[in-house]
Amino acid sequence: MPSPRRWWVELESKLNGGIMVIQATVEKFLDELASGHPTPGGGSAAAIMGAMGAALVSMVCNVTIGKKGYEAVEGEMRAVLEESEKVRRRLSAMVAEDIAAFDSILAAYKLPKATDDDKSRRAEAIQAGLRRATETPLDCARVCAEVIALSRRASEHGYLNVISDGGVGVLAGFTGLRSAALNVYINAPALKDRAFAERAAAEVGKLVAYGAAESEAVYKIVRDKLG
Amino acid sequence: MPSPRRWWVELESKLNGGIMVIQATVEKFLDELASGHPTPGGGSAAAIMGAMGAALVSMVCNVTIGKKGYEAVEGEMRAVLEESEKVRRRLSAMVAEDIAAFDSILAAYKLPKATDDDKSRRAEAIQAGLRRATETPLDCARVCAEVIALSRRASEHGYLNVISDGGVGVLAGFTGLRSAALNVYINAPALKDRAFAERAAAEVGKLVAYGAAESEAVYKIVRDKLG
Numbered sequence: 001m002p003s004p005r006r007w008w009v010e011l012e013s014k015l016n017g018g019i020m021v022i023q024a025t026v027e028k029f030l031d032e033l034a035s036g037h038p039t040p041g042g043g044s045a046a047a048i049m050g051a052m053g054a055a056l057v058s059m060v061c062n063v064t065i066g067k068k069g070y071e072a073v074e075g076e077m078r079a080v081l082e083e084s085e086k087v088r089r090r091l092s093a094m095v096a097e098d099i100a101a102f103d104s105i106l107a108a109y110k111l112p113k114a115t116d117d118d119k120s121r122r123a124e125a126i127q128a129g130l131r132r133a134t135e136t137p138l139d140c141a142r143v144c145a146e147v148i149a150l151s152r153r154a155s156e157h158g159y160l161n162v163i164s165d166g167g168v169g170v171l172a173g174f175t176g177l178r179s180a181a182l183n184v185y186i187n188a189p190a191l192k193d194r195a196f197a198e199r200a201a202a203e204v205g206k207l208v209a210y211g212a213a214e215s216e217a218v219y220k221i222v223r224d225k226l227g
Numbered sequence: 228m229p230s231p232r233r234w235w236v237e238l239e240s241k242l243n244g245g246i247m248v249i250q251a252t253v254e255k256f257l258d259e260l261a262s263g264h265p266t267p268g269g270g271s272a273a274a275i276m277g278a279m280g281a282a283l284v285s286m287v288c289n290v291t292i293g294k295k296g297y298e299a300v301e302g303e304m305r306a307v308l309e310e311s312e313k314v315r316r317r318l319s320a321m322v323a324e325d326i327a328a329f330d331s332i333l334a335a336y337k338l339p340k341a342t343d344d345d346k347s348r349r350a351e352a353i354q355a356g357l358r359r360a361t362e363t364p365l366d367c368a369r370v371c372a373e374v375i376a377l378s379r380r381a382s383e384h385g386y387l388n389v390i391s392d393g394g395v396g397v398l399a400g401f402t403g404l405r406s407a408a409l410n411v412y413i414n415a416p417a418l419k420d421r422a423f424a425e426r427a428a429a430e431v432g433k434l435v436a437y438g439a440a441e442s443e444a445v446y447k448i449v450r451d452k453l454g
Binding site: 021023024029034055056165171182183222226 | 248249250251252253254256257258260261262263268269272273275276278279281282283285286289290292311312315319322389390391392394395396398399401402405406409410412413416449450453454
C-alpha cells in the first residue's frame with residue numbers, strides 16, 4: 001500500500017485553488033494535468049468527466065425540448081434538465097474541492113514537528129486532510145451515480161438523433177464515478193478512523209457496483225436504438 | 228436506426244471551428260456541451276477524455292522521472308512520456324476535426340437541390356461529410372487504444388503514489404475509445420459505400436474489444452497496488 005501521497009510535500013502546489021482550473025482553457029487544463037505537479041490530478045479529472053456526463057445529458061434534453069413529435073416527453077425532459085444542470089454545477093465545484101483537500105494535506109505536512117505537541121497537532125491536521133481527501137471523491141462518486149440515473153431517463157425518452165451523445169454521457173458519468181472511487185481507495189487506508197474509512201470504502205464499492213450495472217444497461221438502450 | 232443527424236440543418240453552428248473549443252475555458256466548454264447546439268457533442272467529449280487519459284499517463288511519467296528508487300525505469304518512463312505527449316496532441320487536434328466533420332455535413336445539407344444535377348452533387352457532398360464523420364471518430368478510437376497501451380507501461384513502472392492517476396488515465400482512455408465508437412455506429416449506417424462502412428464498424432468493434440480487456444487488466448494492476 002502506498003503512503004498517502006507523501007510526495008505532495010516534495011512539490012510546490014502550482015495552482016491557487018481549483019476555481020482557476022475550470023476557468024483555465026481546456027488546453028491549459030490538459031497541460032497542468034500532464035505536468036509533474038500534484039494538482040490537478042485524477043480527482044479533478046474524475047469531477048470533470050462527471051460534469052461532461054451531466055452536460056451531455058443536458059444536451060439531449062435541450063435538443064429534445066420543443067422538438068416535433070416529442071411533445072409527450074417534454075415535461076420529463078425539463079425535469080431531467082433541471083437535475084442535470086444542478087448536478088453539473090456541483091461536479092464543476094468539486095474540482096476546486098478536490099484541489100483544496102490536496103492542499104490541506106500539503107499544508108499539514110509543512111506544520112512544525114519540533115515538540116511532542118507539534119507532532120500531535122501535525123498528525124491531527126494530516127488526518128483531517130486525509131479525511132477531506134476521502135470525503136470529496138466519495139461525494140463525487142455519489143453525484144456521478146446521479147448522472148448515470150439521469151442519463152437513463154434522457155436516453156429512454158430523448159430525441160433519437162442525439163442518442164449517441166446520451167451514450168457518451170453515461171460512459172463519462174460512470175468513468176467519473178470509478179475514477180473518484182480510486183481516489184477513495186488510495187486515501188482511505190491511511191486514515192486512523194478505521195470505522196469511517198471502512199464505511200467510505202464500502203459505500204464507494206456499492207456505488208461502483210450500481211454504476212457498472214446501470215451504465216451498461218443504459219449503454220445497451222443507446223446501442224439498440226442506433227441499430 | 229436514426230437518420231444521420233439530419234437535425235444539424237435545423238440549427239446554426241455556433242462555433243467557428245473546433246480549435247476554439249480547446250482554447251475556451253473548461254467552464255465554457257461544459258456550457259457549450261450542455262447546450263442544444265450540435266457542436267461540441269459526444270465526439271468532442273470523446274477526444275477530450277482520450278486527451279485527459281494521455282495527460283494522466285504523462286503525469287505519472289513526469290512524477291516518476293528523477294524520483295529516487297526509480298532510476299531503473301527512467302528510460303522507459305521517458306519513452307512512454309514522449310509517446311503520450313504525441314498522442315495527447317493528436318487527440319486535442321481531433322476536437323477540431325470532429326467539429327469540422329459535422330460542419331461539412333451541415334454545409335452539404337444547405338446545398339441547392341433544384342435540379343437533378345444539384346441533387347446528385349448534394350447527395351455526394353453529404354456522403355463525403357458522413358465518411359469524414361465516420362473516419363474521424365474511428366481515428367480517435369485508434370489513438371485512444373494507444374492511450375490504453377501506454378497506461379499499462381506507466382502503471383506497471385510508475386511511482387507508486389501516483390498510481391491512482393494512472394488508473395484514472397486508463398479509464399479515461401477507454402471511455403474515449405468507447406465514446407468514439409458510438410459516433411462511428413451512429414454515422415456508418417447511412418453511408419452508401421457499404422464496404423467502407425462495414426470495415427469501419429468491424430475495426431472499431433475490434434478496438435472496443437481490445438480496450439475493454441486491456442483497460443480492465445491495467446485497472447487490476449492499479450487496484451492491486453493500492454492494496
